[in-house]
Amino acid sequence: MADYHVFEAAPEGTPPANFVHLHVHSDYSLLDSCAKLDDLVAKAKRLNMPALALTDHGNMFGALNFEKLCHVNGINPIVGEEFYVAYGSHLEKNDVPYSHKGEDGDRQAHYFHLILLCKNQKGYENLSWLSSIAYQEGLYYGKPRIDFELLEKYHEGLICCSACIAGELPQLLLAGRESEAEELALKYKNLFGPDHYYIELQDHGLEDQKTVNKMLIAMARKLDIPLVVTNDIHYIEKEDWEAQDCLRCIGFKKNMNEPHQTMGAEKHEWYFKTEQEMRQLFPDCPDAYENTVKIANMCNLTIKQYKTQELKECLPRFELPKEFQTHGDEYTKNQDDYMRHLVEEGLRKRYPKITPTIRQRAEYELGIIFKMGFSGYFLIVWEFINWSKSTWDNVNNCAKPYIPIGPGRGSGAGSLVAYSLGITDIDPFRFKLIFERFLNPERVSMPDFDVDMDFDYRQDIIQHTRDLYGDPQVGHIVTFGTLKPKNCIADVGRTLGIPLAEVNMLKSKVSENLKTKLKNCFDPPNEKFPDGGQLAEFRHDPRYEKLFDLALKLEGCKRNTGLHASGMVIGLTALPNWAPVFKDSKTGEVGVQYTMDIIEPCGLVKFDYLGLKTLSLIRYAEDIINKHKKSGEKKFICAEVSETDKKTFDLFKRGDSVAVFQFESPGMQKILRQFQPEKIEDLVALNALYRPGPLQFIPNYIDGKWKPETIHYPDPCLEPILKETYGVMVYQEQIMQVSQRIAGFSLGGADMLRRAMGKKKPEVMMSKKVEFEEGAIKQGFTKEHADEIFDIMVPFAGYGFNKSHAAAYSVLAYRTGWLKANCPAEFMAANLTNEITSTDGLPVYIAEARRMGLQVDPPDVNRSDSNFDVVDGHIVFGFRGIKGMGNSAANAIVKERTQNGPFKNFMDFLERMITVKEDIVDEETGQKKGEKLAINKKAVEVLIKCGGFDNLDQNRPTLIANLDPAWTYTEKKVSGGSDGQISLFENTGEKEFADYKFEVIPDSTKMEKLNMEKELIGCYVSGHPLDDYQKACEKATLNSQNITRESKAAKSQHAAAIESGAKPWQLKNTEKEYVAIGMITELRPIVTKKQTTMAFAKLQDYTGTIDLTFFPKTWEQLSKKIENDKVYAFRGRLDTSPDREEPSFIIEAIEDPEMLKNRAIQEIHIQLDDGFKEEQQIFSLKEFLFGNSGSCSVYFHINAGESSYTIKANTQLSAPGTNEFLEKVKSMSFVKDAWLF
Known part of the structure; x- marks a missing residue:
């Protein structure tokens, strides 16, 4: 629940205001008001105003927060909205015929404004419905509109004001339609009642307002309709007018220095005025001021809120099987019975034998769930997960695909009931998980299952939920x-x-x-x-x-x-x-207008549908593997793989974890090599530790494995709890268990202690510490020892990770590791499919596939599928990854080839594909309105350029040159030669066509082909410009994959040096020199303010690009040697300027990559951790180097306090200049980095 500020009261002696602002916009009137809710309520309180309204444009986004904020500050909240009202029906898209411009000054108006205010809960409910219907049915030019017919249905409990100059009454009067205006005013008066419809007066200095105000006053007197004075508040103080104008310019994408619609901003009057300022506007209408207070007194709204224990009654209901409807209307008992039945079934499937321990745990969990009334929540989650895993849709009675669901996420994996229901696939006994971390019987809060699902099918699961419960009952959250x-x-x-x-x-x-x-x-x-x-x-x-x-x-x-x-x-x-x-304007999806932190008390329980691309990846890999299985072979299911596979753990031990879920970062790879995991539990701990907080404890954890003598327990009795993590408190669950063992806390109480420690609120911490001490003394510990253990626990409570989540995600990580170790081609093809539209991701995974010894082939009309595939051990590029190739074209090619065999040549392809049609469907009606070719000429050209026909009869230039005439020839041939003309001769049968004769063009160069691939696919596929320089590339110390990491490290060192007193100009660049190799692109010389020339460029390597900077002196020396699309080796340093967001490589020298690839590595540089000083570490490094001598000199980089040093090792120490040796050095716990030179 959100926290609400209590603001300073009005100065002592300030009389209560006899005026209330009823026309107020907050910043929830998006990009149209810079007045924040806190500032509005604070000023109202400071001015001693008894009430305040909120009437944002076309929405209620801020209504609930506003209502709560007002109540805690002793102000009567008047929840409202300034609606957009359609001219005619809200279902029709009509403009206002007599309005000359819209709000932005550029267009005719599409709607009017109208203020509605809530009197009570009924009014709030009707306001909610009006606001909702406006969005769902009345959107026009992005504005949600209502109409009079809707007001007739939903006016109860509402007070109506005629609004600002954009209201329908002022617009009619300005258009000279006085009689229509009077009719409209009476229409509203009759609908809302004599005391519930008000004619609004505003004066912001606008000429139109001065004109219309006289007419409004006269009309109100004539028709006996009360007046009310308002100010159209859009900012707090008068001097904020320019900020408001700026905000609107942001919204309309205008330049403030150029002419633009200012909404009268230059008048500076749209601010939160005092009562005295307001009373100066209409001194002849005192009743209009009194009416503001009268309206405020009629409004008495406290929005209905539900306590957590009441939410179970707000959950949706799905039909239980008839045999579980035995308690009549007692739905909760029926739910409990059905859930127990499902749990019993699940336990029998999960466990060959249900032991007393399992039975006791299941009964304990069910007892808590039933007591708290949460069976309904579990059943709702069970239903959509069960539906996802099924291949039959029970709602629509049709077949459906199996949709992968994650093994678990978050604390829900600690529940045996969830495991038995199939909500999770993590055995809580195996991983020693705690139910109370998920559902605490001592702290009433809704359970919260985070459900990972196949990213590609998330929308299908959401649609199933809509089908089951009804579309109006299901929505997103804003x-x-x-x-x-x-x-x-x-x-x-x-x-x-x-x-x-x-x-x-x-x-x-x-x-x-x-x-x-x-x-x-x-x-x-x-x-x-x-x-x-x-x-x-x-x-x-x-x-x-x-x-x-x-x-x-x-x-x-x-x-x-x-x-x-x-x-x-x-x-x-x-x-x-x-x-x-x-x-939502982007997706068209419906969502509630309140944010996640305040939605639950409204009676709406959140369910998490998380699309996870890793699950899509696993499905893609399964599909490829199963696609190539022989008939009758057992279907491969990744979830069933052995969890003790040697090849998989060898992969983790090598740190070969690129593309492995949760373990692919370079830092994690290093830790894997250091720790050498041997079981999934090891992965669980490493996953939990590799986070910003607990990262500092990883060396202790690793030492605990290799040096058992370093393990320390805060108390011997804690060894059973901390033994699996070598004495380090890794998991939140361990904090709970320590509290239970030392202080005798229940697990529910221990969870509350853990939460209090994590929030670090001093007053709460102190009371919990006393409680801990008292409990420890009862358990036989001294107060001093209890305090010592408590103080050890506190930082870990903040750092500790949820073991249930770490276990679930580590199981998923293991499965991706298994795929990489055992089915490498299928795994990398699946990764590439997952990144098929990402020009950043594709080159990274293509490079990784090649590093693994896999061949990646370009698109091929006879081998490619829509997605990446594996054919004869090669990864083949998928059609969907080609720019300009739609899904329908890709699917049509695959379907035609599957049904009628491979394409024999280019003309065979054209003749077969030019007859394949697809339906044209009307987007609004869903009805077929015609047909079109499944693949058009442009798509064929794209296929040619990226190599799709390279394995057929003609080269790329020949096909491009002949495409137009060949297409025309084929069209005539498949239509029987008819061109619409009447023949002089009798039709004696099908016209015979001679074979098409190609005009043959010389083939493209390798570089030309690669450039075409890069243009259409986003990366090089059939080869790479650097392929001839692979050996040289191995000696590069900077590349597109490590530059960000290297740059951050360099900037940190730079900042530390500045803090120690160094001057910026003394440390412009890092001490470390790098070599980068790649192809120059986007070379761009510029003239500086000093009239010298420098240059920028990009360096393309195997996985991406590096930004290059050539300063004037360097550019003068190198400019004649450098041109686009050529391969170079550059020597230089990283730019550490804090004003550079993206890393940049500052070039100092150039080398011929041909020379570099034959040059021997001469140096190895080792950067030691700041804490490197222990005698044992020095001895270990010395022994290691003596045992691995080679031809390279060794240099150590050491940080000592505020200084840093580079020291050349004794000549007796040398090392081999190999990548294998470099990786061994990097895996040492006290080595920060290492590089060859």
């Missing part, structure tokens, strides 16, 4: 993008017309720390923000001062909506009965 420091600088800078390069420079100085605020970038560094002050030197720079002034005001404003990546809600009834819904 998220909000906000103006964070970096994008705030970018957006404001753009609206001010500041050059992009300068904006990027300022952005780059903002810390990556997610908690950083712009203020921290101007304030000096402190303990909480050690990297603060990055923008201090620019704060009052005349070029940027206005940017920062505006950015500070706009920072944190809501910018856009999105959908939660996994969260879904399922209502007992239609969602608007519980919370308003909206329609």
Whole structure:
């Protein structure tokens, strides 16, 4: 649940205000108001106003937070919305015929405005329905609209105001349609009632307002309709007008310095005014001010909220089998019976023998679940998982594909009931998992299963949920993008017309720390923000001062909506009965308008549907393996592989874990080599430890395995708990078990202690510590020893990882490792399919496949499938990875080839494919409205260029040159030669065509072919420009895969040196020199301000690109030697400038790669960890080097406090210059890095 601030009260002696603001926009009126909820409520409280309304444009996104915030500050919340009202029906797309412009000043208006305010819970429910229907049925030009007919249905409990100048009444009056305006006013008065419809007066200095206000007052008096004065609040203080104008310019993508629709911003009147300021506007209408208080007094809303124990009654219901409907209307008892039945069935499937321990655990868990009333939640999750794993759709009674579900995620894997139901596939007994970590009987909270599912089929599972419970009851959850420091600088800078390069420079100085605020970038560094002050030197720079002034005001404003990546809600009834819904503009999906942290008390329980690409990867691999099995052979299922496979653990021991789930980072590879895992439990621990917090304990863990004498237990009685992790507290569950053993806590109480430790709230920690001490003394421990153990536990409680989650993900990691070790081609083909549309991912995995000795072939019309495939041991590129090849074309080729055999030649391909048609379907009706070719001429050209016909009869240039005439020839041939003309001769049968004669063109060069592949596929496939330089590439010390890591390390060292007193200009570049090899692309010389020439370029290697910088002096020496599309070896250093976001390689010299590949490695450099000092470590390194002598000199790089040194080793120490030796050095626990030179 969200935390709400309590603001400072009005100064003592401030009289209560006799005025209430009823027309108020917060930043939930996206990019149209910079007034945040906190600031609105704080000012209302400061002015001693008894109530405040919120009427955001077209949504209720902020309504619930606003209502709670007002209540905790003693202010009466008036929840409302400024609706968009359609001209005519909300179902029709009509413009307003008598309005000359829209809100942005560029278009005719498409709607009117209308204010609705909630009196009570009924009014809130009707407001929710109106807001929801507007999004679901009335969207036009991106605005959700309602109409009068909807108001007739949903007006109860609502108060209506005629709105601003964009309201229908003012617009009619300005158009000279007074009689229509009067009719409309009476229509609203009759609908809402005499005290529930008000004509609104506003004065922001606009001429149209001055004109229409007189007419509105006269009409109100004539028709006996009450008046109300409002200010159209969009910002807090008068001086905020420019920030508001800037925000709107961001929304409309306008430059503030150019003419734009200002919404009267230059009048500076759209702010939160005091009562005195408001009363100056309409002194002749005192009743209009009194009516604001009258309305506020009529509004008495406390939005209905559900306690956790009540949520079980809000869960949706699905039909139980008849035999489990024995308790009549007592649905909960029926659910419990059905769940027990399913658990019993599951236990028999999971365990050959149900032991007393298993039975006791199952009964214990069921007892808690039944007592807390959560059977319904378990059954809902069980149902959609069971449906996913089934091959039959019981709802629609049709066959469906098996959809992979993850073995588990989060603490739910600790439940035996979940395991027996098939919700998880992790045996809690095997991994010693704790149920109370998932469902704590001492802390009432909803269970929360995070369900991983095949990424490609996630939408199918969501659709099944809709089919089962009803579409209106299922929805996503809204998220909000906000103006964070970096994008705030970018957006404001753009609206001010500041050059992009300068904006990027300022952005780059903002810390990556997610908690950083712009203020921290101007304030000096402190303990909480050690990297603060990055923008201090620019704060009052005349070029940027206005940017920062505006950015500070706009920072944190809501910018856009999105959908939660996994969260879904399922209502007992239609969602608007519980919370308003909206329609996402990008996907068209429906979601609730409240965020995940506040949705549960509304009566909506969250269910997590997480699309995981690793599950798609495993499915792809299974499909390829099974596709090539002989008839009758057992189907391969990855979940059934042996968990003790030697080849798999050998792979982990080698650190050969690129593309292995959770274990592919270079740091993890090093740890795998150091630790040498031998069982899945080892992977579980390493997975849990390789996180920012516990990373520091990995050396202790590794030492514990290889040096048992280093293991230390805080108390001997804790050995059974900590033995599996060599004395290190790795898991949160261990914290709970230690609390149980030392202080006698129940596991539920231990979980609450763990949570308190993790939150680090001093007052809570102190009370828990006393409780721990008292419990420990009862168990026979001294207070001092209890305190000692408690203090050891505290940091681990913050760092410790959820063992249930680590176990589930490590099982998944093992399966991907098994595939790589045992089915390498199929595994890499599956990885490539998973990245088939990613130009970043494809080259990485193609390079890895080649490193593994696998051949990757370009597309081939006779061998390729839609996805990557394995044919005769080769990985063959999939059609879907080709730009310009749609799924329908890919599927049509595969289908035709499967049905009628391989294509014999290019003309055979054209003749067969040119007759294949697909339906054209109307998007709105879903009806067929025609046919078109499944593959068009453009797609064939794309296939030619990327090598799809290389194994047939003609080369690429010949096919490209002949495509048009060959296509025309084929069209005539398949249509019988008819061109629509009347023949002079009798038709005696099919016209005979001579074979098409190709105009033969010389073949492309290898480089030309590679460039075509790069253009259409995003990477090189049939080869690589560097293939002739492979040996040289092995000697490169910098590449596209390690540059980011190397750059971060270099920048950290650079920053540490600056902190120690070094001057920036003394440490512009890193000490470490690198060699990079690749092909130059995008070479771009520029003239500097000093009229010298420098250059930028990209260096293409096997897996990606490196940004290069040639400073003027270097460029002067090298410019005549460098050109695009040529391979070079460069020597240089990394740019450590803090204002560079992307790593850049500063070139100092050039080498001929031909010479480099024949040059012997002469040096090995070893960078030692900062803590390298133990005598045993020094001895181990010395012995290692003596045992591996070679031809290379050895250099050590050592950090000693504030200084760093490079020391050449004694000439008696030497080393071999091989990659194999380098990997051994890197795997040593006290070695930070190593490289050859």
